[in-house]
Amino acid sequence: MSLPPLRIGQYEIQYPIIQGGMGVGISWENLAGTVSKYGGLGVVSSVGTGYRHPNYIKLKDGRPIGSKYIHNREALQRIIRDAKEIAGGEKAVIGVNILYAITDYGRVVRDSIEAGANIIITGAGLPLRLPEYAPEPHVALVPIVSSARALRVICKHWKKKYNRLPDAVVVEGPKSGGHQGIPYEDCFKPEFQLENIVPEVIKERDKWGDFPVIAAGGIWDKNDIEFYLSLGAAGVQMGTRFVGTFECDAAPEFKRVIIESKKEDIKLIKSPVGYPARGIITQLIKDIERGTAPEVKCTSNCVVPCNHGEEAKKVGFCIADRLGDAYLGRVQTGLFFSGSNGYRIKRLVSVKDLMRELVEGIPSGQEIPEGEPVESGKQL
Ligand SMILES: Cc1cc2nc3c(=O)[nH]c(=O)nc-3n(C[C@H](O)[C@H](O)[C@H](O)COP(=O)(O)O)c2cc1C
Structure with missing residues (x-):
């Protein structure tokens, strides 16, 4: 079967594949721009953008100070513009993923739209006020939900207050990487x-x-x-597989951690965001259990539910600093998110090959159709 295109608002995506936004620094200009270039929807992550362009921001002990510098306007806008450039220019379609839980959510939505974001995708909470921050009809609004009930609450509120409905909805199940939208015990229920x-x-x-x-x-x-698609979905959003690409913006060390992971290493852990998160059990997780993880200082004030480090102290780690360390390639102190399939990534491939594999069903680098050269993936 050939995969149909995906229409979101006024945008037609050639293939029904969204590369999910991944923070901190997993999906910035390089990954998102390349996915859009090859026919999927590339999604830039808006969290922790100060790490990408430290020259725009103020740091204390190597950490962005406060939400103005961690979720930094200039850095995000540069990332969005660069992603568009990689994807083919002004007319390319780029999504931006903005967690509802971040401090300055509304401001980050405005920053994204000003820089040319076409589609705003929001999870980690019910984005009840999103249409207020993004009233422009050409900007498509896409909430992420984990249940029919959550969609009902959003539609009811948006319709009544803003006379608007979502342009699409992402339904995320508990095998996904990063934060979940449901309590820990529910993640295991059929x-x-x-x-x-x-x-x-x-x-x-x-x-x-x-x-x-x-x-x-x-x-x-x-x-x-x-x-x-046979169940009636119009498309899919995928995160983990895109971490295993050359173009993924994550550090080489991040890609190595995921390639070397085993099935039993990928688990749900507690997070200061208030939801469980799926990641890889590394040294950090062992240190958290022993109480020897790096001290919580709350320099960046990254998410509202953490309450200036109060929740971080309860769960034993600062989410901004630990995801920041993973972006910086610090294997001992970094937090490495992955979906439950992360251990199946054995080597890196190009986005072009991965898209072709997903669209044509031919595993990357194995069966190559005659007459078409394919770059081979290389071992890290
Ligand atoms: C490393 C990593 C970081 C992620 N960060 C975010 C994020 O910042 N915001 C978000 O809404 N989802 C995030 N996700 C979820 C992805 O966008 C996507 O929905 C999910 O990974 C899909 O499941 P899969 O990984 O099994 O394909 C993240 C996933 C991974 C693997």
Whole structure:
């Protein structure tokens, strides 16, 4: 089966594949720009952008000071413009992922739109006020939900208050990398698994309109994509597989941690954001358990639910500093998010090859159609 295009608002994406936003620094200009260039929707992460362009910001002990510098306007705008440039210029379509839980959410939405973001994707909380910050009709609004109930609450509120509905909705199941939208125990229950929540979210969507439903969490190959399309989804969002690309903006050390991980190393951990998060059990997680992880200082004031480091102290680590360290390639103190499939990444491939694999169903670097040269992936 050839994969159909995906329409989100006024934008048509050639293939129904969204590269999920990944922070800190996993999906910036290079990954997002290249995914859009090869026919998917590339999504820039808006969190921790001060780490990308430290020359724009103020630091204390090597950390961005406060939300103005961690979720930095100039750095984010430069990333969005550079992503568009890589994707083919002004007309290219780029999404921006903005966690609802970050401090300065509304300001970051405005910063993104000013820099040319076409699609705003928001999870980590119900983005009830998103249409207020993004009233421009050409900017498509896409909430991420983990249940039909969450979609209902958003549609009801947006319709009543802003006379607006989502332009698409991402449904994320508990195999996904990073933060989950449901409590720890629910992540293991059958009724919260992706294959069971997608049909329910589609039923809820039908009550409101016909915007696309996009499935996310644990999707690996073309068979998985076809499975979710057969359930009625219009597309998929994938994160972990894109970490295993040359173009991914993560440090080489991050890619090595994921390539060397084993199935049993990928687990749900507690996070100061208030939701469980899926990541790789590394030295940091052992140090958190022993109480020997780096001290919580809250220099960056990154997310509202952490309450200036109060939650961080309870769970034993600062999320901004630890994700920042992963971006900087510090393996001992970094926090490495991954979906439950991370251990299946064995080597890096190019985004072009990965997109082709996903679209044509041919594993990258194995069966190469005659007459078409393919760059081979190399071992780190
Ligand atoms: C390293 C990593 C970081 C992530 N960071 C974010 C983020 O900042 N915001 C967000 O909404 N989702 C984030 N996610 C989730 C992805 O956008 C995507 O929805 C998810 O990874 C899909 O599941 P998969 O990894 O099994 O493909 C992250 C995922 C990974 C693997």
